[in-house]
Amino acid sequence: MKIDPVLFDTLDALARDGWEEAEVFAKKGRSRTLHFSLSHPVTSLRQEEGWAARAGDGRKSFFYAAHGTPVPDTLWPEADGKGLRLATARPIPQWNVPSSLDAPLVGESEAQALFEGLARELDHEFPGARLLAGHLDDGSSESQLVSRREAVAIYRHRVAALMVEATAPGGRQQRHGPLSQTLTMVAKDARQLNPKAIARRLADRLLIAQRGQAPHRDRGEFLLAPDVFVPLLSALTPLWIGPKADQRAAAVADLAGRLGSRALTLIDDGRLPGGILEAPTDGEGQPTRRTVIIEEGVYQQPLLSWSQTPSRPALASGCCHRPSWRDLPVQGPSHLYLKPDETTSVASLLSGLSRGYYLLSCDGVPQIDFEKRRFRLPVSGFAIADGQPTGSISRAELTGTLPALLSGIQAKARDLTFFMASVGLIGSPTIRLRGLELRSRA
Amino acid sequence: MPFSRLDSSAISRTLAQVADEATDVADSFFERREDIELQADGSPGMRVWREEGFAIRLMRQDTTWLAARDGISPEVFQQALRRVARAMPRTAVSTPPLNVEPWTSRPEASEIQAFPSAVVRAVKAHRVSFPFELTVRRHRRWVRTIGTRLASGCEAETFYSIVSTLPWGRHGALVPDLRERSAETLASNLVRSHLARDAAPPEPYQGVLVLGHAATAVLLHEAVAHALEADILSRSGHPEAAIGVQMGSPLLNIFDDPASAPKGVRRTSDDEGFPVIRRCLLRAGVVEQPLCDTIFARCSERLSAGAGRRGSRHWAPTPRSFHLELAPGDTTSQDLVSDAEGGLYLPEADRGYLDPLSGRFTLHFPYGRRIRNRVPEEPVGPCRLQAQVSDLLDKVRGVGAEVHAAGAGWCAKGGVKLPVWATAPELRLEGLEVTP
Incomplete structure (x- = not known):
């Protein structure tokens, strides 16, 4: 991979215009999308190519983005507003481009086969259920960046995202017709998406929605599927990201300064091997790295960008991302995840649950009250006794204090699963925890 | 109008080469957009997005194929056409001329810069005071659709989006212009929101x-x-x-x-x-x-x-x-x-x-x-x-x-x-x- 010389030409043009700080970013990509619906399937092939420049000095700056390849003689807008300071280049550790990036995009017939297989498996798992809609997007991209601070970066990504919605007849709890459930998932390659596993997850959710009862107020032990714990991790990002994150986390820690149980190790890794967004640099050309935020319950450091730790640059992670050429760099995780336990299966966690709940899906947005250190999360799942499901529960709410949530984690499985966040990916394995409360939200 | 000089007959003839069944519909959609934004936090100052491109669509029975590209040129048009074609035409696919007006002027939106102070004045007229920041963006879009059966004229849209950041939340609005009346309406909404900021939610x-x-x-x-x-x-x-x-x-x-x-x-x-x-x-x-x-x-x-x-x-x-x-x-x-x-x-x-x-x-x-x-x-x-x-x-x-x-x-x-x-x-x- 080689930087397109026109990026340097455009950077030179900005320098000739007298800009002390200047950066040129370019991104091109292609994606195949299959939108499945009962009435009209749509297959799209998109090719996108665009670029952006930031330039400024101590007092003023501008941002300009356009389609195509960079144009050195662009009519730049008037600079205005605050000044601009860009990141100084830092050494980028050795990086081997993953071979998985070279896999071709999923074909139209492969995408159709995925949905057909999914519909078939769903019918098998839950007779009467049907696939209502689906959206598969499989894409690859290449990004390049150069700046007047000697930053030179080039990286590629390969991401497949799937959304499926299924419907089933409503049960006695649904007074108003059929019900539907939606699943979203992400993979490096659409071929990694398994129709049978997805159909099972959809069937579980439909079953719970159809037959689930609102629970009585209860405590006990809980198994939280990744679909449930990831929204909480995501809502708690003010504790993990930014220069004041450690202060916020300290307010949640116990008197000894411990934030969570020994099972709580939280990591962000822009170079996660096999990770969907693994890359040598971020969207500002800064090297990515593995950052341990919490190790065995003890807070280590928040995720910081280069500008947030000027006096200790070693603490910085490359964590400013550019989802598209239209976007300015935005701080966020790459692969933020709760470290799994590779020796433990979900089945063994479940069989060890004498009385409790296996919460499979999050039915809404978590509500976090940082002042009162409390959270609420709408959930549904199964009641469990002696490792076996005894009934399904829905219209439930998991609630408790943030210290109880973080210190209540007893064990983890190996099924680390990532989900798209507003920026980057957040992942978790299934976890077992206690100290929380389940109540009805009916 | 950037697409007024497109040769709709030539484009239509080209599209007809892939619409080879009687009920097929093929069309092309040309789009240019420009957004200019002044950020509340002013970093960096003026933000400009300029882009154009097109999409070719083929509808056959109940299925649609779409090929979309950034940029407009006869070569990429031909590539996109090949992407939606279900079978390659027996003769070479012709390439229509695509005469699109270039961007000629420097991006400029002075009305955006004047708007925040107009809103501040309008809020003061209500005799209240509270901190707020405005992010104002001008959206301009030009589109034209040319198909095997229809060719529309060039359509243009201009409007503004405003996001007000207040200590108790954010307030979004779309307005067709940034005249005094828009500033007064926005100010009234912000003042109402200010007066209700500490109010308790009603009982059921x-x-x-x-x-x-x-x-x-x-x-x-x-x-x-x-x-x-x-x-x-x-x-x-x-x-x-x-x-x-x-x-x-x-x-x-x-x-x-x-x-x-x-x-x-x-x-x-x-x-x-x-x-x-x-x-x-x-x-x-x-x-x-x-x-x-x-x-x-x-x-x-x-x-x-x-x-x-x-x-x-x-x-x-x-x-x-x-x-x-x-x-x-x-x-x-x-x-x-x-x-x-x-x-x-x-x-x-x-x-x-x-x-x-x-x-x-x-x-x-x-x-x-x-x-x-x-x-x-x-x-x-x-x-x-x-x-x-x-x-x-x-x-x-x-x-x-x-x-x-x-x-x-x-x-x-x-x-x-x-x-x-x-x-x-x-x-x-x-x-x-x-x-x-």
């Missing part, structure tokens, strides 16, 4: 609700327009089956008319090149004509195309509303709040959601006012209205006589963000429950 309440112009517009969009989109209707049956169904109170006469939208965003054709129509969604509460694009209109003699919209060239068109109008009733504002002691006046709704399968509808209000002695008085905090759509629309008991352009906002159905506009009167509802 069932009784009279009077929705202001803006809240009515959101209700129309979420509960009526989305419910009558052909793709949404098709999830539970044939869209045509909705025609003739009594969906709400006989007081409701609701239209979607892109041609009467505010100046600057008016349209004469939709994003599929079809001439727009003044579409009567509900006449006396009865469904007359659902929102429909080409692909659904092809399957029915009773459905009319003309409401196909694209978030951008990279998305296939879907049926969406553009500019909703609720015809005025004969009730004065004073009569709407009469016999409503203890009721709620809800001027704005910040979001709504319709579950298309169950028909369950939720509308969120950031604040409201308790009606005392036929006047909206003490503020109440955030609350929400939940009901079945049919119940909700059946509970309309009064439609105001005075209509305002209000309730414009972003609609993000299916992740595709589009501006929507509305002209609406106030609305009186009875017997519905509002909860905190």
